[in-house]
Amino acid sequence: MSLNYKGQNLFIDNTSIKGIAKKNITPFYVYSYKKIKNNFETFYNYFKKVSPLVCFSVKSNSNVSILAELGKLGSGADVVSEGELLKALKARISPKKIVFSGVGKTDNELKLAIRKKVLLINVESESEALLINKISRKMNRVTQIGIRLNPNVDANTLSKISTGKLDSKFGLPSKNFLKFCKSSKNLKNIKISAISVHIGSQITSVAPYKRTLNAIRKIIRLSQINFDYVDLGGGFGIQYKNKDKKIDIKKYSYLVEKFQKETNCKIIFEPGRYIVGNTGALISKIVFIKKNGNKYFVILNAGMNDFMRPALYNAIHEIVSVFKSKKRISGKIEFVGPICESTDTFLKYKNFPYVKEGDYIAITNVGAYGSTLSSNYNTRPLASEVIVKKGKIKIIRKRQKITEII
Ligand code: LLP
Numbered sequence: 001m002s003l004n005y006k007g008q009n010l011f012i013d014n015t016s017i018k019g020i021a022k023k024n025i026t027p028f029y030v031y032s033y034k035k036i037k038n039n040f041e042t043f044y045n046y047f048k049k050v051s052p053l054v055c056f057s058v059k060s061n062s063n064v065s066i067l068a069e070l071g072k073l074g075s076g077a078d079v080v081s082e083g084e085l086l087k088a089l090k091a092r093i094s095p096k097k098i099v100f101s102g103v104g105k106t107d108n109e110l111k112l113a114i115r116k117k118v119l120l121i122n123v124e125s126e127s128e129a130l131l132i133n134k135i136s137r138k139m140n141r142v143t144q145i146g147i148r149l150n151p152n153v154d155a156n157t158l159s160k161i162s163t164g165k166l167d168s169k170f171g172l173p174s175k176n177f178l179k180f181c182k183s184s185k186n187l188k189n190i191k192i193s194a195i196s197v198h199i200g201s202q203i204t205s206v207a208p209y210k211r212t213l214n215a216i217r218k219i220i221r222l223s224q225i226n227f228d229y230v231d232l233g234g235g236f237g238i239q240y241k242n243k244d245k246k247i248d249i250k251k252y253s254y255l256v257e258k259f260q261k262e263t264n265c266k267i268i269f270e271p272g273r274y275i276v277g278n279t280g281a282l283i284s285k286i287v288f289i290k291k292n293g294n295k296y297f298v299i300l301n302a303g304m305n306d307f308m309r310p311a312l313y314n315a316i317h318e319i320v321s322v323f324k325s326k327k328r329i330s331g332k333i334e335f336v337g338p339i340c341e342s343t344d345t346f347l348k349y350k351n352f353p354y355v356k357e358g359d360y361i362a363i364t365n366v367g368a369y370g371s372t373l374s375s376n377y378n379t380r381p382l383a384s385e386v387i388v389k390k391g392k393i394k395i396i397r398k399r400q401k402i403t404e405i406i
Pocket of ligand 1: 200202
């Protein structure tokens, strides 16, 4: 992450977190623009040789200011709902750079996407393609679609975020894919322009991607369709802890270059976590500290409604103190939220720099699926979001007012 200590104080890109915390109600999300830019450019440069269209996956972070910054860097958007589509458009991302994914798009969502002429609607069922054809006929349009292939590939990631196996609800298995390509020939208001895939998230090895490329090759060969685009999805894993395995994107890029030469299709990617995951921290204040049995409970004012990943996936997000004391507390220490559920817990430590009530801590690497997964559970308002850009602090989402949710 872009957090580092200067002396005993925690900084994000040379800006003191304590300084930001004094001016904002905790909990709040803080992001580093520099890191977002750097991640986007790093990702693009890996695949530079194939000049891909990178469609940032909006579900990972849908803050309109962040989308606008990514848009300025050249990013498109991968959206999955009317709301995400409208946010991407508000961020001035061109519809020509927007792909619309999702298994259950509604009539209204499809109408909007067709009317706005998004680059691709990635279709996940035969019925959806028929509906797009019907709506497009009424609008006197021919709509470009991609068909999402379910390549039956195990992404070797958490089962809860795995999407590429036949037993998952996503995409069309290759048999159905090929059958549909044949039967859709008389659907005059859709054009099958792309194959799309997305096999899962937080993937840390190249092997499942390689198997997916092979599954796509097979479809291209058997369908005998000249696809304009191949949308390879997202899923690139990041290091949450220093010890975590790092995905070798360079190695994957060679495979993609070879694939692109053979097929001559324009390549699309839909990364989310890789672009924003390590760019944000959730800053929270310690409300109380108490000792139950032999364990210290450090009770924060951030809860699972603000940041859900530990409760939902047992995800590990390191916690660091905003002022790092030279003394340490040893013994069992558990950081928990204020919510009335035992899953409202963040992380346990065996020792930690000494902290006291009223101090600030930062939960790290929460830029992806942090604020987007937050909720109003326990009638708690959504936290604010702040970005640090070139030494300036900008509020990019105000804290929700309690009156808005009553
Ligand atoms: N494209 C499609 C069609 C997707 O479904 C997803 C994520 C992405 C792209 C972006 O994947 P990424 O590059 O971020 O891995 N809430 C979970 C992750 C769910 C991912 C859902 N789909 C988590 O917090 O780990």
